[in-house]
Amino acid sequence: MTTTSDPLNVWEHAARAFELRAPDPVRDKADEDSWRTPGTLAKRLNPATVQTPALDCVDAALERVRNTPDGRLIITMPPQEGKSTRVAKDFVLHDLKQRPWTRIVGASYGQGLANRNGRSIRNTIKSNPELGMTLAVDNGSASEWQLDGRDGGLVSVGIGAGLTGRPADLMVIDDPIKDRKEADSEVYRQAVWDWWTDVASTRLAPGAPVVVILTRWHEDDFAGRLLAAEDGHLWEVLNIPAQADHDPEKGETDPLGRAPGEFLESARGRTPAQWEAIRTRVGTRTWNALYQGRPSSAEGSMFKRDWWQRYDQLPWVQREDGARVIVGHFDELLISWDMTFKKTEGTDYVAGHVWMRRGADAFLLDRMHGRMDFVDTLAAFKALAARWPQAVLKLVEDKANGPAVISMLARTVPGIVPVEPDGGKEARAAAVSPLVEARNVWLPDSELAPWADDVIEEAAGFPTAAHDDDVDAMSQALNRLILQPLLEGGIVTAEDLDEELADFGSYVP
Numbered sequence: 234m235t236t237t238s239d240p241l242n243v244w245e246h247a248a249r250a251f252e253l254r255a256p257d258p259v260r261d262k263a264d265e266d267s268w269r270t271p272g273t274l275a276k277r278l279n280p281a282t283v284q285t286p287a288l289d290c291v292d293a294a295l296e297r298v299r300n301t302p303d304g305r306l307i308i309t310m311p312p313q314e315g316k317s318t319r320v321a322k323d324f325v326l327h328d329l330k331q332r333p334w335t336r337i338v339g340a341s342y343g344q345g346l347a348n349r350n351g352r353s354i355r356n357t358i359k360s361n362p363e364l365g366m367t368l369a370v371d372n373g374s375a376s377e378w379q380l381d382g383r384d385g386g387l388v389s390v391g392i393g394a395g396l397t398g399r400p401a402d403l404m405v406i407d408d409p410i411k412d413r414k415e416a417d418s419e420v421y422r423q424a425v426w427d428w429w430t431d432v433a434s435t436r437l438a439p440g441a442p443v444v445v446i447l448t449r450w451h452e453d454d455f456a457g458r459l460l461a462a463e464d465g466h467l468w469e470v471l472n473i474p475a476q477a478d479h480d481p482e483k484g485e486t487d488p489l490g491r492a493p494g495e496f497l498e499s500a501r502g503r504t505p506a507q508w509e510a511i512r513t514r515v516g517t518r519t520w521n522a523l524y525q526g527r528p529s530s531a532e533g534s535m536f537k538r539d540w541w542q543r544y545d546q547l548p549w550v551q552r553e554d555g556a557r558v559i560v561g562h563f564d565e566l567l568i569s570w571d572m573t574f575k576k577t578e579g580t581d582y583v584a585g586h587v588w589m590r591r592g593a594d595a596f597l598l599d600r601m602h603g604r605m606d607f608v609d610t611l612a613a614f615k616a617l618a619a620r621w622p623q624a625v626l627k628l629v630e631d632k633a634n635g636p637a638v639i640s641m642l643a644r645t646v647p648g649i650v651p652v653e654p655d656g657g658k659e660a661r662a663a664a665v666s667p668l669v670e671a672r673n674v675w676l677p678d679s680e681l682a683p684w685a686d687d688v689i690e691e692a693a694g695f696p697t698a699a700h701d702d703d704v705d706a707m708s709q710a711l712n713r714l715i716l717q718p719l720l721e722g723g724i725v726t727a728e729d730l731d732e733e734l735a736d737f738g739s740y741v742p
Contacts, residue, residue, distance in 0.1 A: 268330065271295060271323035278361055283500045286489050287473045288315055294471045295324050295444065299403075304442035305468040307456050309526035311475045312448050315500040320446040321350045321407040325387060326357060328403060330364055333383040338401040340433065342411040344391035348375040350407065351389035393428050396436045404437060406445045409455045413519075416450030425455050451697055452528040472526040473497065475508055522697060529694030535662060536692035536704075540669045543685075545678040548589070549598065556622050557599070565590040567626040568617055569710035571702045572610065572634040583610050583634075584702035585617050587624055588710040595668070595714050596675045600684055602703065610634055611641060618646050628652050628709050652709055659696045662704050665711040674711065 268274055270292040275282045291308060298304035310316040321339055328335055341347040352375040358366050367381040379386030388399050392409050415421045437443065447456060459468055471488060477495045479485035489497075496508045503511075512520045522528045533540075549557045559566065571584045587599035599621065601613050618627060629635045631651040639649050654661065668674055669692075676685040691703045 268327075271319055271327040274327045274330070275319070275323040278357065283315070285315070285498050285500050287497060288319055288500065290471065290473065290488055291316065291319055294469065295320065298442045298444060298469065299328065301442065302440040303467075305459075305464075306442070306444045307459065307468050307470045308444065308446045309449055309456065309470070309472045310446075311473075311497065311524045313501055314497065316446050317350075317407050320444055321405055322353055322357075324444070325350075325403075325405060326354050326364075329380065329385050329387075330366065332402075333366065333380050333385045335385045335402045336400055336438070337385070337387045337403045337405065338396065338399065338433070338436065339387055339389045340392060340394075340404070340406045340409070341389075342392050342408055342415070344376070344389075344394065346408070347389035347391050351375050351378070351387050354387060392425055394432075396432055399436060400438045401436050402438050402441050404433065404441065404443045406433070406443070406447075406455075408447050409445070410447070410450055413450060416454055419453075422451070422453055422455075422458070426458050429455070429459075448523045449526050449528050450522055452694055454528070457528070474526050475511075475520075475524040478525060478527075518697060528697040529690075533693030534697070535659075535666050535695055536669055536689075538689055538693050540672065540674075541689055542594075542672050542675040543678045544596065544675050545681065547677075547681065548596065555620060557620055559589065559623060563589050563591050565626075565714055566621070566624045567628060567710060567713065568621065568624045569628045569706045569713075570614065570635070570638075571630060571705040571709070572632075572638060573605075573702070582700060582702045583613065584706040585613060586703070586706040586710055587617065587621050588707075588714060590714040593715070594673050594675060595711055597677065597685070597688070597707070600682070600688070600703075602684065602687075607634060607637065610638060614638060614642060615646060624648075626650060626713075628713060630654055630705070630709060652713075658701060658705060658708075661708040661712065662695060662701075664716060665708050668711055668715055673715070 268277070272282070272284050272288055272292045276284060287310060291310075294306055294308065298306040308316060308320065321341070325337055325339060328337065339347055339350055341350065355368065355375065355378050358364060358368060369379045369381045369386075376389045377387070388396070388401075390396060409425050410416050410421070445456060445459065447454070449456060451457065456470075459465060460470070473488055475497050477487040477489070477491035477493050479487050479493060481493065487493075487495075496505045497503075499508075511524065515523070517534050521534060548561070548563075549559050551557050566587070566589045569586045569588060573583050582602055583605045585601040586597060589596045589598055599617070601617050603609075603613075605613060614627075618624070625648040627646070627649045629639055629649060629651055631639075631653050635651065639651055643649055656664075676682075676688060679686055688703045688707070691700060692707070695701055695704045
C-alpha cells in the first residue's frame, strides 16, 4: 500500500497539483465570455446582476467608443435603470482589466458621488483576486488610486475640481447635474460647461474617448451644450426612452427595436402600469426630459406643434420705400419686443414680433431675432418700426434693456408702451396657450418665412428649451390683442367673425 507520506509520492502529488489543465474549448470559451463586456463581467462578479436589452445596447455602445480614437458618446436613460452603475463602475473596471495601462478620470456632480464610485471599484478589485489586478500599496485612496506595477488607475473628481497633472486616457462623466434646481440655473449650467472647456477637455490624451452618462433635465444642460458646440457632430448619442416614441413614417427607429408606445424592459422590474403611473405623477415636463431624454417632447409640451395655423399668402404689400402696408381691414396691429440684458453667448436673443388681429384670430407677420448689444437693439427697433408704419403701438417689457430702450427712443419713435410683466414666463405663456390650441394663432407658411418654423420649435420646447425670447414676445402680444379685450368685455360675436373673415378673403387658407 502506498501513501503520500512516501517521499516519491509526495513529489508526484505536488507535480500533479500544478499540472496544466488539459484544453477544454467549452470551458475556456465560457471563461472568456464572462469577461467579454462590462455586463458579463458584472454578472460574473455578482450573479444577481440584471441584464436588460437596454444595458446590452449600452455595452455595445461602450465597446464602440472605446475602439474609436477620440470617440465621444452620450448615453441618456431614465433614472434608476442601471446606467450609472454600468458605465461609471462596470465599464471602468472592465477597461482596466482589458487595458491596465489606462489612466481614467471619473467625474460626477459632486466629489462625494465621485468618491463612492471610485471606492466601489477599488473594493471590487480587492475582493476579487480572479480579476488579476492588485492596487499599488502607496496609492489607494477613494479619490485616486493606481494598479500595482501599472500606469492605469482612477482619479475621481467632482464637477469644478482641478485636474492639473492628471492626463486621461479615458474620461467618464456621470450625472454632471444633480437636480432640477441646478438644471434650471443658467449660472450652474455655465459652470459645468466652463469646467469641461477649461479643465476636463484639456486633460485628454491623444485618442482618449469620453463617455457622458446622464438623465436629461434641460435643453441647455451639459449634453445639450455638447451637441450644440462646433464639434457636436462628433458625439454619438444613445438615447433610450422609457417609452418608444419614434415615428416610423419619418424613418425613425427605436434603439431597442420596440414598437411605438412600448415601454422599457426595466432593470427595476417596472410594469407598463407602473411606467404609466410615473408619467402621470411626474407630469409632462419631467417625463419628457428625465424619462424620454427629450427636454422638449416630439409634439411639444405647452404648445403642441400641430396647434399652429399657417397662412400661405401675404396679407400685406411692400411699398417702394420698403414699408409694408396691410391689405384690407384689420382690428389691431402692434410690435412686441422681448429684450435681453447683454450680448453674450449664453444669453437669450432679442426678439421683435409684428402681430395683427382680425376678429378672434392673431397673425404673426414679421420677426427680428438675434443676439444684440444695446446699439444693435436700438437699430433693430427703429428698423422694424419703419418697416411697419401702421403699427403705432410698440410693446416693450419693462425689464432688462427695455427701460433703457424706451428712454433712448421715446422722443423719436412714437407709440412705445412699457409693459409690466404680470406673473412668471410660464404663467404668461400658459394664459395664451389656449388661443394656440383653439387654432386662433396664425404663422406664415415656411415658404413665406422660414423663421416661422423656429418659432414653433422654441414654443414646443418651452419652458425647458434653452431660449424663450420668441415665446415671451408672442405672449406679450397675444395678451394685449386678445386676452385683455376679452377681460374688458370686448367679446367677439359670430357675426363679427363672419365679417372679419370676409374682409380677409383669400388670405386665409
